[in-house]
Amino acid sequence: MHRLPGLDLLRSIAIVWVMFFHTFLIGGLGPDWAWLTRFGWMGVDIFFVLSGFLIGSQLLRKLQRGEALQLGDFYWRRAWRILPAFAVVLAIYVFFPVLREEPNLEAWWQFATFTLNLLIDYGHNQAFSHAWSLCVEEHFYLLFPLLAWWATRRPSVARVATLFAALVLGGIALRAGIWLHNDALQPQRPWFIEDIYYPTWARLDGLLMGVMLAALRVYRPQLWERLQARTMASLLAGLAAIALAIWLFQDRTGLVANAIGWPLLSFGLGLLVLAASSPRVWAIPGTDWLAAASYSLYLSHKIAMHAVYTWIAPATPLQGLALFPVYAAVIPAVGAALHYLVERPGLQLRDRLAGSPRGVEAGSMPA
Structure with missing residues (x-):
């Protein structure tokens, strides 16, 4: 799949928004900027929709052409895409505690097996906790090819629609049930994070929305083209849905937000992906690099x-927002070092071992 400037723009927005959200670790940007930082966690949901769309398009296109899924090759490419940079950062967290943003870290094997999001004790071990989203991505990479193969053996619109509806409604019921259970018991732990926000089975909406777009693109290309011809309508409808989701997530841990807020947010982001995937969207300077380096930055x-x-910061007289240029210089520098010294060489080695020239990577998450 050739690069699309609109999708690079969405990746760039996603990674920057996530980093703004995580400024709470350094005291935040102040109340005047709360509108920018408060909902930055939604950047991860942008990545989920992109992952579902791009990986879904890649695999469904092969199935639609009647090609056999080469699972070994798919898992090989995904592993080389993710593991080298991830292993280096995990080693830094394990062996250099002074560099951790929080003092305590879960056992290394939870990261290595991508079970962190299912087993984390968030109340005590918060360092490198943002790896939870990589766990969700890995579970998706592991299971989706098998599910796609099953669903397309005898293609049926009713069959696929039933599956999608069951997953969406099941997610709503599951999150609502977990919320009501924990709200009644009030366990002395951060149960919203551990039971709803992190676990894979509660966070399928974004990936599912992306896969639905991919299925539409592959199996209904004429309808896809008609929708892409209405880029502005998709953009405005998507922004409206996201605005409604943001209104629901004013109470981020509330029942209504966690029951229906996730599919609503994913629907709005899906419409943005639909609009951004149009080849008519112009490239914005710098977004291609941010998109390419988003995984290392994350x-x-x-x-x-x-x-x-x-x-x-303690060695300078700068305070508050005056320090922002320092952060804006150091964070991309560290991300660039990881990108150019580990991530890209890993991809080049992967392709040399596979004996094929490097193509455009179809991944999307900062994973």
């Missing part, structure tokens, strides 16, 4: 933030 940005906050 992995390393908390380390960079912590380093500035702990060692550079």
Whole structure:
């Protein structure tokens, strides 16, 4: 799949928005900027929709052409896409505690097995906790090819629609049930994070929305083209749905937001992806680099933030927003080092081992 400037723009917005959200670790940007930072966690949901769309398009296109899924090749490419940079950052967190944004870290094997999001004790071990989203992505990579193969053996609109509806409604019921259960018991732990926000089975909406777009693109290309011809309508409808979701998430841990807020947010983001995937969207300088380096930036940005906050800020007279240019220089520098020294060489080695020239990677998450 060739690069699309609109999708690069969405990736760039997603990674920057997530990093703004995580400024709470360094005291935040102040009340005047709360409108920008408060909902930055939604950047991860942008990545989920993009992952579902791009990986879904890649695999469904092969199935639609009647090609056999080469699962070994798919898992091989995904592993080389994710593991080298992830392993380096995990080693930094394990062996250099001074660089952690929080003192305590879960056992290394939870990260290595991508079970962190299911087993984390968030109340005590918050360092590198943003790896939870990589766990969700890995579970998607593992299971989706098998599910796609099953669903397309005998293609049926009714069959696929029933499956999608069951997953959406099941997610609503599951999150609502978990919320009501925990709200009644009030366990002495951060149950919203551990039971609703992190677990894979509660966070399928974004990935599912992306896969639905991919299925539409592959199996109904004429309808897809007609929808893409209405880019502005998709954009405005998507922004309206996201605005409604933001209104629901004013109470981020509330029942209504966690029951129906996630599918609503994913629907709005899906419409943005539909609009952004139009080839008529112009490229914006810098977004291609941010998109390409988004995975390395996602992995390393908390380390960079912590380093500035702990060692550079106390040594300068700068305070508050005056320090922002320092963070804006150090965070991309650390991310670029990881991207150019580990992530890209890993991809080049992967392709040399596979004996094929490097193509455009179809991934989307900062994973």
